[in-house]
Amino acid sequence: MTAPFPALLPTYNRTPLSFIRGEGSWLVEASGARYLDLTSGIAVNALGHAHPALVEVLHEQAQALWHVSNLYRIPAQEALAQALVDQTFAETAFFTNSGTEAAELAIKMVRKYWSDKGDARTTILTFEGAFHGRSTGAIAAAGSEKMTKGFGPLMPGFKTLPWGDHDALRAALDDTVAAVMIEPVQGEGGIRPLPDQCLRGLRDLCDQTGALLVLDEVQCGMGRTGKLFAHEWAGITPDIMMVAKGIGGGFPLGAVLATAHAASGMGAGTHGSTYGGNPLACAVGAKVVEIITADGFLDAVNRKSALMRQKLEGLVASHPDLFEDVRGQGLMLGLKCRAPNTDIVKAAQAAFVLTVPAADNVIRLLPALTITEEEITEAVTRLENAAQSLH
Template sequence: MIPSILPTYARAPLTFISGEGSWLTEADGRRFLDFGAGIAVNVLGHAHPALVAALTEQAKTLWHVSNLYNIPAQQKLADALVDKTFADTVFFTNSGTEACELAVKMARKYWFDKGSDRTDIITFSGSFHGRSSAGIAAAGSEKMTKGFGPLLPGFIHLEFGDHEALNAAANDRVAAIMVEPVQGEGGIRPLPDACLKGLRDLCDTHGILLILDEVQCGMGRTGKLFAHEWAGITPDIMMIAKGIGGGFPLGGVLATQEAASGMTAGTHGSTYGGNPLACAVGAKVLEIVGDDAFMSDVNRKAGLLRQKLESLVDGNPDVFESVRGSGLMLGLKCKVANSDVVNAGYANGLLTVPAADNVVRLLPALNIGEDDIEMAVEKLENAAQQITRAHA
């Protein structure tokens, strides 16, 4: 008999009832150190007082009116994002998946309004852009698409890092190139700065729009507010979600005036997108995470964690192969099954997130304390030792 919750997840046997900072409490009283942060969502941990206050204050006055009217909290957040980024305009969604849908529409509508038949969008192996029809068609992998055809056409799938194929594919039929500066689901695979610069140059040469998916790697996760800043380039369109809401469902598409020129009244909409509750929380998250001193501290802690993880890998060569990633978006490439590491983490009170390429993702809150970093690595060490003994 099918359960009341559609069984599309193979859930861990854990039920959390409360959280504070980087810790979660299970129904049986056990405490877990959270190094998954709800898959890079809880950038300020659980129950952050400033976010609780922002949500509570807004909840006392207004929850929802729809986008038929002006929403002051939405305007405040949009203005702040425009001020801190390349963008001239923002559309708010409830998720990264919805942001992908709009990014695809925006790129194609841009060329349609110019009288061009450019519709193709280049994407890369290992990518993840959500689970909508456009998102799975963009990723193109069998895991994402099997059984869900016919797929939305117009996507060109290239191997990650194949520069020759990319140069050959870039022509006057291509509307956009869509890429994650750091692949999350794909196994914490950063796109080198030189490659991101090369993509920007290629797009400029051929008049192609550059869409960056910063749903997972954005909002301070890599040590800058957005990951593309490390390369010193800007996109035409950018998808955000996850961290911007600090745990409250919120996403968005940021764009230049030129790239967004086709999106006029009636071309897109959202009933809940940019509602007062979400935007009140998002504005507070951006205020905290967007502070230079906060970001400097993220980079300091990221360096500490990276150093300790490198020692962990060196000390457990039968379990781990390498550390990869940027900032507090790190991955442990495993020699044993990554599920073994995740499950051993559970047994030691540590939450991590599996990814492709046999990688375990480490995505702690950006305001995690040094003591919690020390403890997380100790728990990983214990997990590795247990795995080694079990395999002996």
């Protein structure tokens, strides 16, 4: 007898854990077991689980108003847009529900910009190992067979270049290219930071050819690398930027930030979202931005990231048969593994610490930005126990 098809579409190979409560850097499973969380919901819970200030603002907004649609002005949305404009390169913002939706708007914004100029430019350069979401446009942009197989025909207009191949980039980036789309630090691709000098060189090439520079900071933004946004380390600014994950602190929220120049084609009727920028999401997002940009917060992130890297490098040195090196920036760190990364993720889980795999045989360590130094020490101790168990 054929088993019934699952009520929940089986698109995930889920770990058999059911978490019922979270607090800060800790998650409690249905069994009562406590896990130290180094995933943060894949860089989403930037301020940890159940942050009191976020719980308070969400509760207050939920008692007042949940949804009215973008047919009307939404004061919380306008306040969050102004806060982001004040803190970044951007002159305008549009709110989405996810990073994938932000990627779709970024693509549309690029195409509309060139269409309004009467120019036939449509090609967007992207890079091997990229991840921009799972919509048809986003998978076409990334171009990997793992994401695109079986979903053709794909949206045209993307050219994927090898990661780190400067010659290929210079050859491809001419005055027929509409934009370059890149993550300053690849997340799914294996925690691969783009060196500052490369990002500065890319900005120069875009300026020379007129191409727009689109940065995907969905995973590496919102304080994750020790700056509000990762591109700030290089001292450059993009034309368009995709934001999500950490901006909502766990509540679904994304955004596209842009200069007025790059967004000039996006007038009334060119884009929309039923839920994007709803009062609940924007009230939480505004509080997240307020906390992360407060004096001293990012300084603390950088201190903690230095401590965590130091301890991880000790772990690598102690287990050269399991680990190769530490990579990443801020609290967006990766352990490049010699043993299969999935084995190490499972061993860590058995040691009650949660990590997440990535490409290039890497495990990602994406703790809450509010993790304490004591919790960092405990996390690496548990990873040490996991490593010992694999011997």
